[in-house]
Amino acid sequence: MPHSHTVCVYFVMALSAAVTNPITEDIDVLVFLPQNNSYLFSHARVAPAILYAQRTLRTDGGRFSGFHFNVHFEKSDCVNDAIFVLVDKSCGQKPDLILGPVCEYEAAAVVRLASHWDVPVISAGALAAGFGNKKSEYSHLTRIAPSYGKMAETFIAMFEHFTWKSALLLYEDDKEERNCYFTLEGVYHQMIDYNIKTYAFSQEDRLDTEDVLHNIQDTEVVIMCMGADKIREVMLAAHRRRLTSGNYMFFNVELFNASSYGNGSWKRGDKYDNDARQAYASLNTLTLLRTVKPEFENFSMEMKKSVEQAGLHDCKDCGSVNMFVEGFHDAMLLYAVALHEAMKNGYSKKNGTVITSRMWNRTFEGIAGQVSMDVNGDRNGDFSLMSMTNVEAGTYEVVANYFGVNGTFQLLPAFNTDHFTLRGRHKAQPETTDKSCGLGVSALTGVIVGAVLGTALLIAFYFFRKNYRITIERRSRSEEGDTGKHRQLREDSIRSNFSAA
Numbered sequence: 001m002p003h004s005h006t007v008c009v010y011f012v013m014a015l016s017a018a019v020t021n022p023i024t025e026d027i028d029v030l031v032f033l034p035q036n037n038s039y040l041f042s043h044a045r046v047a048p049a050i051l052y053a054q055r056t057l058r059t060d061g062g063r064f065s066g067f068h069f070n071v072h073f074e075k076s077d078c079v080n081d082a083i084f085v086l087v088d089k090s091c092g093q094k095p096d097l098i099l100g101p102v103c104e105y106e107a108a109a110v111v112r113l114a115s116h117w118d119v120p121v122i123s124a125g126a127l128a129a130g131f132g133n134k135k136s137e138y139s140h141l142t143r144i145a146p147s148y149g150k151m152a153e154t155f156i157a158m159f160e161h162f163t164w165k166s167a168l169l170l171y172e173d174d175k176e177e178r179n180c181y182f183t184l185e186g187v188y189h190q191m192i193d194y195n196i197k198t199y200a201f202s203q204e205d206r207l208d209t210e211d212v213l214h215n216i217q218d219t220e221v222v223i224m225c226m227g228a229d230k231i232r233e234v235m236l237a238a239h240r241r242r243l244t245s246g247n248y249m250f251f252n253v254e255l256f257n258a259s260s261y262g263n264g265s266w267k268r269g270d271k272y273d274n275d276a277r278q279a280y281a282s283l284n285t286l287t288l289l290r291t292v293k294p295e296f297e298n299f300s301m302e303m304k305k306s307v308e309q310a311g312l313h314d315c316k317d318c319g320s321v322n323m324f325v326e327g328f329h330d331a332m333l334l335y336a337v338a339l340h341e342a343m344k345n346g347y348s349k350k351n352g353t354v355i356t357s358r359m360w361n362r363t364f365e366g367i368a369g370q371v372s373m374d375v376n377g378d379r380n381g382d383f384s385l386m387s388m389t390n391v392e393a394g395t396y397e398v399v400a401n402y403f404g405v406n407g408t409f410q411l412l413p414a415f416n417t418d419h420f421t422l423r424g425r426h427k428a429q430p431e432t433t434d435k436s437c438g439l440g441v442s443a444l445t446g447v448i449v450g451a452v453l454g455t456a457l458l459i460a461f462y463f464f465r466k467n468y469r470i471t472i473e474r475r476s477r478s479e480e481g482d483t484g485k486h487r488q489l490r491e492d493s494i495r496s497n498f499s500a501a
């Protein structure tokens with residue numbers, strides 16, 4: 001069939017033209033990272049990953065080798081630096097792509113402006129629930145690391161599976177970056193079908209464990225976000241009160257540094273170690289599921305090398321790859337894929353709307369494995385649940401994984417259903433023994449939509465004890481109806497002052 005031959009020849013010619021003549025373009029990238037190495041996403045840690053991606057894209061000889069990324073690093077301070085730099089820098093020419101900032105408040109300002117300017121922003125941060133609003137002010141934001149809302153799906157799947165009904169969200173609020181506040185705010189938003197109480201305490205104050213335990217009493221599950229020492233205090237107090245014998249479920253959220261919790265975090269070398277070990281037998285840790293693949297090895301080694309070459313001394317474990325490092329690397333790849341596609345379809349790099357939309361609702365191969373972006377431009381998250389599996393030794397293992405892309409749990413051999421069954425309050429639910437049960441898919445779909453940023457239409461009680469304030473807020477299902485109020489409060493979930501609600 002000569003006809004189809006011709007078509008075939010044309011096709012091959014077109015193909016080889018595409019390979020030998022890749023689309024060329026110069027792309028100005030403005031990156032906002034803090035200099036201070038106490039951040040897991042400091043310049044020293046993340047910059048090598050962005051440069052690694054830039055190198056890979058240029059040299060792998062593929063369809064992206066015509067892209068020349070001019071990467072400019074600017075400092076951010078998690079307060080206002082980034083927005084000022086962005087405004088000053090953009091008097092002449094606006095960047096084509098912004099990477100970062102990570103910190104919520106700083107990101108809010110930058111993303112608002114960038115969205116107005118039609119400039120795509122990709123961040124491995126901006127994890128707060130409020131950034132999920134892509135309809136207006138955050139329209140150009142793509143979140144390349146799983147947000148707190150995605151993390152909350154894991155809890156919902158568990159609540160569904162174990163038929164838990166109520167939870168106390170217990171967190172330490174630093175009133176500055178407010179990471180724990182935003183972390184549990186994500187849970188709060190998602191769990192509209194449950195009876196949720198919150199309890200915040202400020203960082204400077206002594207933790208009144210008696211009062212905390214008093215508030216635990218009428219809930220089943222306690223979800224905590226706070227420093228390791230405070231966690232230990234709470235767990236020890238709970239243990240003394242015999243609340244750690246299966247009558248309550250304890251969770252702590254430690255997304256980025258979980259190895260510190262997972263193994264031996266109860267240990268302090270004091271007289272309470274033995275109690276703490278026993279108490280931690282009922283503490284489960286939720287963390288990010290990390291994957292690796294062969295290419296990751298080289299990447300990881302290169303990261304270590306870069307940090308060593310830079311001779312950083314104030315930066316312990318700076319060479320280790322965390323979610324931010326990985327995320328900003330993959331951000332470059334995702335942008336390249338989207339830009340290439342957009343240009344092939346006749347758009348220019350200046351059409352940020354089109355490029356942004358092409359980064360959403362797709363799956364691509366990241367440095368550590370598949371990265372799946374949802375239709376709202378947020379990464380689907382995979383999380384691991386760790387539990388103490390050997391109480392004698394006090395060691396933890398990952399017992400289950402949650403896959404955000406399909407909303408299923410994978411129960412690992414170390415998983416023990418008894419451990420997650422509330423005792424002395426509920427009748428045990430009839431339990432299937434199927435170890436690979438998929439759960440929570442139906443629960444999740446409705447919730448994600450329904451979670452729209454309804455922070456706190458709450459009845460708030462303020463307790464003043466000693467010289468610090470504790471906020472207890474309770475929500476019941478019926479209060480959720482008033483969506484008008486929720487819309488008003490939308491801003492608060494970024495600017496946020498839910499203690500002052």
Ligand SMILES: *[C@@H]1O[C@H](CO)[C@@H](O)[C@H](O)[C@H]1NC(C)=O
Nearest residue numbers: 034035036037038039078176
């Ligand atoms: C870095 O951040 C930490 C924690 O926020 C702070 O204590 C320290 O003073 C900062 N260092 C510098 C050089 O700003």
Ligand SMILES: *[C@@H]1O[C@H](CO)[C@@H](O)[C@H](O)[C@H]1NC(C)=O
Nearest residue numbers: 038039040228257258260261
């Ligand atoms: C990780 O956790 C350990 C123990 O809590 C802590 O000493 C260390 O500073 C943490 N690392 C980072 C980067 O937060």
Ligand SMILES: *[C@@H]1O[C@H](CO)[C@@H](O)[C@H](O)[C@H]1NC(C)=O
Nearest residue numbers: 259262263264394395396397
């Ligand atoms: C936990 O710590 C113990 C002893 O410190 C060690 O033998 C074990 O390999 C560690 N487990 C993990 C998963 O890191």
Ligand SMILES: *[C@@H]1O[C@H](CO)[C@@H](O)[C@H](O)[C@H]1NC(C)=O
Nearest residue numbers: 297298299300301302303305
């Ligand atoms: C990583 O791979 C590159 C190219 O294949 C190679 O030049 C480099 O030496 C490798 N790095 C390490 C640390 O193995």
Ligand SMILES: *[C@@H]1O[C@H](CO)[C@@H](O)[C@H](O)[C@H]1NC(C)=O
Nearest residue numbers: 118347348350351352353354
């Ligand atoms: C980007 O592309 C869209 C879709 O074709 C178009 O509506 C819009 O006007 C373009 N924007 C710019 C700045 O060219």
Ligand SMILES: *[C@@H]1O[C@H](CO)[C@@H](O)[C@H](O)[C@H]1NC(C)=O
Nearest residue numbers: 357360361362363374375376
């Ligand atoms: C997302 O992608 C899937 C498959 O690629 C497609 O069927 C679906 O229509 C897309 N959704 C949106 C909202 O673009």
Ligand SMILES: *[C@@H]1O[C@H](CO)[C@@H](O)[C@H](O)[C@H]1NC(C)=O
Nearest residue numbers: 403404405406407408410438
């Ligand atoms: C869900 O996704 C994970 C990761 O992609 C996969 O391993 C698992 O088999 C999937 N489960 C189902 C039920 O599709």
